[in-house]
Amino acid sequence: MAAQQNSNTVNNTGEKIIIPKKTVWMRMKENKVAYLFLLPKLIFFTVFMLIPILWAFVISFQDRGVFDVDYVGFKHYFEAFQSPIFRAALWNTLLYTIVTVPAFIITALIIASFIYPLGQVSQAFFRSAFYLPTVTSMVIIAMVWRWMYNYRFGLFNYIIGFFGFEPVNWLGQTSTALPSLMIMAILIPPGAGIIIYLAAMNNINPSLYEAADIDGANAFQKWIRITIPLLKPTTLYLVILSTIGSFQVFTQIIMMTGGGPGYSTETLVHVIYKTAFRDFNFGLASAQSVILFFIIMGFAIVQFKSLRTEK
Amino acid sequence: MKSMKKLMAAGVLTIGLTALTACGGSSSGGSEDIDSWEDWTGTITIWDGPRWADEDENQYHWIEEKAAEFEEMYPGVEIEIVQQPWAELGDALSIAIAGQTWPDIAPVDISGGAISINHIESGVIESTDDFFTEEELTDFYPNTLEAYEYNGSLYGIPSGVSVQTMLLNLEIFEEKGVEPPVDGRWTYDEFVETMIALTDDEVYGFSTYILDSYYEAWPFLFMDGGYPLNEDMTEYTFDSPEAISGLQKLMDLKFEYGVAPMEMGGADVGGTFQAFAALDQRTIAVQPWSTWAINTLQTEEYQMNFMVAEYPIGDLGEPVTIGGVGGYVMFKQEDEFKRQMVAEFMKYITSTEEQYVTAKNYGTFPARESSAEMNPHAENPHMAAAQELTEQVISVPMHPDWARIDEVIQSELQLALNGEKTAQEALESARSEVERILNN
Numbered sequence: 001m002a003a004q005q006n007s008n009t010v011n012n013t014g015e016k017i018i019i020p021k022k023t024v025w026m027r028m029k030e031n032k033v034a035y036l037f038l039l040p041k042l043i044f045f046t047v048f049m050l051i052p053i054l055w056a057f058v059i060s061f062q063d064r065g066v067f068d069v070d071y072v073g074f075k076h077y078f079e080a081f082q083s084p085i086f087r088a089a090l091w092n093t094l095l096y097t098i099v100t101v102p103a104f105i106i107t108a109l110i111i112a113s114f115i116y117p118l119g120q121v122s123q124a125f126f127r128s129a130f131y132l133p134t135v136t137s138m139v140i141i142a143m144v145w146r147w148m149y150n151y152r153f154g155l156f157n158y159i160i161g162f163f164g165f166e167p168v169n170w171l172g173q174t175s176t177a178l179p180s181l182m183i184m185a186i187l188i189p190p191g192a193g194i195i196i197y198l199a200a201m202n203n204i205n206p207s208l209y210e211a212a213d214i215d216g217a218n219a220f221q222k223w224i225r226i227t228i229p230l231l232k233p234t235t236l237y238l239v240i241l242s243t244i245g246s247f248q249v250f251t252q253i254i255m256m257t258g259g260g261p262g263y264s265t266e267t268l269v270h271v272i273y274k275t276a277f278r279d280f281n282f283g284l285a286s287a288q289s290v291i292l293f294f295i296i297m298g299f300a301i302v303q304f305k306s307l308r309t310e311k
Numbered sequence: 312m313k314s315m316k317k318l319m320a321a322g323v324l325t326i327g328l329t330a331l332t333a334c335g336g337s338s339s340g341g342s343e344d345i346d347s348w349e350d351w352t353g354t355i356t357i358w359d360g361p362r363w364a365d366e367d368e369n370q371y372h373w374i375e376e377k378a379a380e381f382e383e384m385y386p387g388v389e390i391e392i393v394q395q396p397w398a399e400l401g402d403a404l405s406i407a408i409a410g411q412t413w414p415d416i417a418p419v420d421i422s423g424g425a426i427s428i429n430h431i432e433s434g435v436i437e438s439t440d441d442f443f444t445e446e447e448l449t450d451f452y453p454n455t456l457e458a459y460e461y462n463g464s465l466y467g468i469p470s471g472v473s474v475q476t477m478l479l480n481l482e483i484f485e486e487k488g489v490e491p492p493v494d495g496r497w498t499y500d501e502f503v504e505t506m507i508a509l510t511d512d513e514v515y516g517f518s519t520y521i522l523d524s525y526y527e528a529w530p531f532l533f534m535d536g537g538y539p540l541n542e543d544m545t546e547y548t549f550d551s552p553e554a555i556s557g558l559q560k561l562m563d564l565k566f567e568y569g570v571a572p573m574e575m576g577g578a579d580v581g582g583t584f585q586a587f588a589a590l591d592q593r594t595i596a597v598q599p600w601s602t603w604a605i606n607t608l609q610t611e612e613y614q615m616n617f618m619v620a621e622y623p624i625g626d627l628g629e630p631v632t633i634g635g636v637g638g639y640v641m642f643k644q645e646d647e648f649k650r651q652m653v654a655e656f657m658k659y660i661t662s663t664e665e666q667y668v669t670a671k672n673y674g675t676f677p678a679r680e681s682s683a684e685m686n687p688h689a690e691n692p693h694m695a696a697a698q699e700l701t702e703q704v705i706s707v708p709m710h711p712d713w714a715r716i717d718e719v720i721q722s723e724l725q726l727a728l729n730g731e732k733t734a735q736e737a738l739e740s741a742r743s744e745v746e747r748i749l750n751n
Contacts, residue, residue, distance in 0.1 A: 066408060066433045084744065150582060151574040152594070172577040172729050258522055258578045261725035277405045278714050280429065 053293075060286035076287035086288065088263040089271040090295075092178055096185070096267065097246040097299075103186040104242045105235060108193025113223060115194070116201045127195055134191035142255035145184045146171070149256075171257055174264035181252055181265060193238050200234040201227065236307040240300050247296050268292050348651035352387030355653055357416040357639075358404070360397040363672040373669070377660050388652060408435060413642040415653045420458055420636055421466055421709070428711040431461050437641040438464045442654040450663070454704060455678035458636035461709075467640035470661045471675030473602045474634040474700045475527055477620040480587065483514055483596040495620035495696060496630065499534065499560055502623035506570035509596040516570035518595045520583040521724045523717055526633040526707065527599040528576075528724065531561040533633075533705050534625025539720060540708045540749075547745040549720060550738040557625060558734040562727055576728025588613050601635070605693045606674035619696040621703065634704035637675065676701055712748050719744045 028035060060077070063070040080086050115126045133141075148155040149170035157167035170180040204227065212222045228235075250269040253259055259266035268288065276285035345351060357378075361370035369375075371394050378390035393414060395403055400419070407413045408430065419426045421436065430436050443465070448456065455469035477495070484491050489508045492501065506516025519528045537554025540547060548554070565571040572595070574582070587598040588608060593615075599622065608615040621630035639657050644650035659665070666682035669675060676698050677683045688694035710716060719741050727737035 066411065066430070066435050068433075146579065146582070150579075151577075152572065152586075153592075167573070169573050169577070169729065171579070172574055174726070174729075174731060260521075260578050260722055261576075261729050262722050262731070274718075277402050279712070280405060280408070280427070282409060 056286040056289050059282055060290045062283050064282045072283065076284045077291070079284055080288050080291060085263055085266060086268075086271055089259075089266040089268050092264070092266055093247055093249065093268045095178065096182060096249060097243055099182045100185040101239060101242045101246050103182075104190045104193060104246075105238055107186070108190040108197055108238065109228075109231070109235070111190070112194045112197035112201060113227065115198060123198065127198060130189045130194045131191035133189055138251040139255060141184075141188065142252050145252075146256050149180055172261060174262050177257055177261060177265045181249075181256065184252065185246075185249075193242070196234060196238060197231065200231050204230050232307060236304065239303050239307060243299050243303065244296055247292065247299075345648065348648040348655075349385070351385075351646075351648040351652045353649060354389045354391050355416070355649075355656055356391045356393060356414040357656070358393045358395045358400065358414045359418055360395055360400055362669070373672075374660070377665070381656055381659055385652070385655075390656065415644070415649075416639050416641055416657055418470075418637065418639050419467075420469075420638060421461065421640065426640060427713075428461055428709065431466050432711075435643055436466045437644055437650060438466055439468060439641060439654060439657070440464050442651070442658065450679045450681050452678055452680060452701075454706070455636045455638075458706065458709075459638060459640075467638050468657050468661045469636050469638035469678035470666055471637045471669055471673070471678055472634055472701055472704075473637065473675050474697060474704055475530060475599050475601055475622075475632050476605070476697045476700055477597055477599050477622055478587070478604060478608065479597050479618045479620055480593060480595075481616045481618055483509060483593070487511075487514075487596075491618055492620055495618065497620070497623050499623040499625050503564070503568055503570070506564065506597065507568055510570045513594060515572045515595050517564055517597045518571050518575045518583060518586065519599055520578060520580055521576050521721055521728060522578045522580060523721050524714070525580065525721075527601070528561060528728075529707075530599070530622040530630075530632050530705075531625075532557040533631045534560065534622065534627060536625075536627050538705075538708075539716065539745075540710065544708050544710045545749060547742050547749065549745075550735070550742055553626065555734045555738055558724070558727060558738060560625065562734055565728065566730060576725055578725070588615060602676070602694065602697050603674050605691075605697060609691075609693070617693070619693050619700075621700060630700075630703050631705050632700050632703045634701060634706065636678065638678065710749075712751075715748050716745050719748070 061071055061073060063072050063075075111130065115123055118126065147153070151157060151167055151169050151172065154170070156170060161167060168176060171177050208226050208230075209222055212226060217225065248269050249267050250273065253265055253267050253270045254273075257265040259270050269292070272285050272288045272292070275281050275288060357374070359371065359374045362373055364370045365372040371392065374392055378392055381390055382388055400417070404413070404417055404419065404426070413435065417426075421428060421431060426436060439459075448465075451469060452472070455472060456465065459465055459467040459469055479491050481491065487509050489505060492505070497505065509516040521528055532549070532554055535553040535556045537549060537551055537557045539549045539554075565573075565575050572586075577583075583595075583598065584600070584604070586592050587595040588604075590613070597620075605619065607613060608617055622632050624630050639661065641650070641653050641657060644653060661678075663679050663681040663685070666677040666679050667685045667687050670677045670682060671687035674694065676694075677687065683698075688698060707713065707717070720738075723732065723737040723741045726732045726740075727734055732740065
């Protein structure tokens with residue numbers, strides 16, 4: 001592989017040989033069958049993802065009526081940041097992400113670590129048990145949680161009432177509404193994370209643990225010194241994925257609070273949705289989407305740089 | 312190698328042809344070689360939401376029957392019905408408008424929901440002025456026409472009216488030995504007195520919710536003379552002493568008199584209704600709802616013994632409520648003969664007879680006087696009582712950005728009703744953002 005990238009190298013007898021550089025096109029031609037198989041997916045990706053994303057970027061500089069288009073430069077970007085509602089949504093989304101993503105990762109890692117030492121049958125059982133809830137629609141989950149948070153009939157107020165505490169208006173107070181949504185996100189089992197961590201744990205070479213046993217390491221030391229470092233690429237993948245998902249939080253908001261009370265649970269995607277499909281302001285909605293895109297990209301770059309494994 | 316090239320070429324050709332076919336669209340008829348709109352043939356597309364069910368549980372049977380009748384009257388005309396759940400109709404229509412793939416007719420108004428005045432200004436909505444004589448228009452209640460008027464022109468046909476009413480659970484009134492208001496009319500003080508008498512450890516007198524685009528609580532803000540915007544809709548006026556006093560009266564029910572539960576003012580529409588209506592709850596004696604709730608409470612699922620009352624009377628000296636006007640609008644047409652045929656179908660489904668039928672079965676009130684005279688709710692005293700409230704209707708301002716203004720005000724109302732702001736703070740807080748929207 002390294003020889004393909006260098007034009008000059010040295011053979012076993014010490015003679016300098018020149019290997020012609022292969023262009024991207026030449027390498028693509030070599031793998032044309034593979035590209036042919038990838039073509040349908042690439043076409044769909046281009047038509048339904050890439051072009052709409054680029055189109056949204058273009059629209060963000062336009063005032064679009066139904067029949068006419070005016071170029072307005074960065075007007076929508078300034079307008080987005082001038083709006084107190086957008087700023088509130090940005091802050092709420094950041095807070096939601098900062099709290100829920102680490103919680104998701106830590107919970108998934110701990111649960112997967114408890115499942116990993118079990119036998120195959122037990123592992124399969126717990127994998128299914130934790131993964132099954134993730135196939136449930138978020139709409140259904142949100143409806144159930146809304147009932148659990150109900151002031152008078154909800155499960156949470158019943159439990160705290162049992163211990164003599166006053167009921168809490170969970171979703172009706174600005175001080176508790178966003179934390180309630182965060183608690184919900186944290187308490188939903190991180191099924192996908194557990195599955196991915198378990199798969200990664202099963203790929204760790206057992207001889208590393210055997211060597212640690214010989215050195216007298218206990219279970220916690222092995223977890224800290226071997227498991228967690230070797231899971232770093234998996235953690236990076238999960239952190240990036242869950243950050244993207246967290247920034248795009250929407251269903252819970254529209255089902256449980258509508259962004260209120262006040263704007264205490266307003267989030268970026270909910271604002272984008274309202275701007276586009278309630279106010280018909282597609283230019284502003286696209287600018288808000290582009291801002292969200294760059295925020296997520298910024299987070300992903302920082303996460304990638306801080307968590308990537310050096311070769 | 313050659314076979315690979317052929318395969319790739321075939322693939323590209325297939326994709327190209329598919330794309331071309333997709334872009335082609337379908338013809339919806341034409342006017343070549345005809346002299347009159349009555350000879351026009353082609354397809355008219357109408358979107359409609361579910362209405363009352365027939366014996367097969369089909370909630371679209373009424374519009375299907377009307378389409379079939381119309382097709383028989385005008386051979387060569389095909390009415391294509393696209394079934395749209397009400398909850399999704401607004402979003403679906405917004406997307407269709409953005410992509411210029413709108414239907415010919417849709418059941419919406421121009422108050423700023425799925426369709427707004429912006430769409431009229433940009434030419435998406437057709438005027439219906441040409442299709443009604445002055446005499447025909449006199450059959451419509453003036454306030455129903457106002458809901459479809461902009462700059463002196465009519466943009467749609469009203470087909471029905473709904474109003475917010477106070478619904479009283481008479482079982483709770485009876486249980487507590489409390490008399491409901493005579494003729495459903497009460498002053499605010501009498502209302503408070505009644506709510507106090509109804510409230511105990513298990514039952515609250517009153518409750519409602521606050522959510523964007525829902526106005527069950529707003530007649531309280533209007534009862535002393537408050538209104539969101541000035542007459543020419545250039546200035547925010549909801550922080551007037553009258554509006555603040557109205558909001559204070561609503562807040563007092565919760566914080567001063569303790570006749571409303573802690574969750575009053577939250578955004579849980581379903582939970583609020585179930586607390587009032589569900590057989591295993593019924594912990595609220597009085598709630599304001601739109602007229603759809605009257606029909607719902609009469610179903611087997613609820614079977615509630617209830618009555619319809621007015622909102623309490625405030626400083627205005629007379630009861631006020633909020634209402635909505637339903638109807639149909641026509642989207643931009645390229646073909647003049649088709650435009651006339653589409654209008655003819657709209658007139659057909661909003662005729663005197665049809666407004667009578669839909670009012671009777673769907674729980675609305677006719678927009679036509681001639682339909683109302685047929686007394687569609689003669690056998691339903693609750694609906695008849697609610698119909699009297701249509702005269703008290705105050706509508707929200709018809710501003711192009713009303714949805715955004717509404718959101719700002721509603722979010723402040725939530726904060727007032729959960730005790731985080733005073734009435735004055737809440738309504739004054741909305742000013743800067745509403746004025747930013749008005750001045751934009």
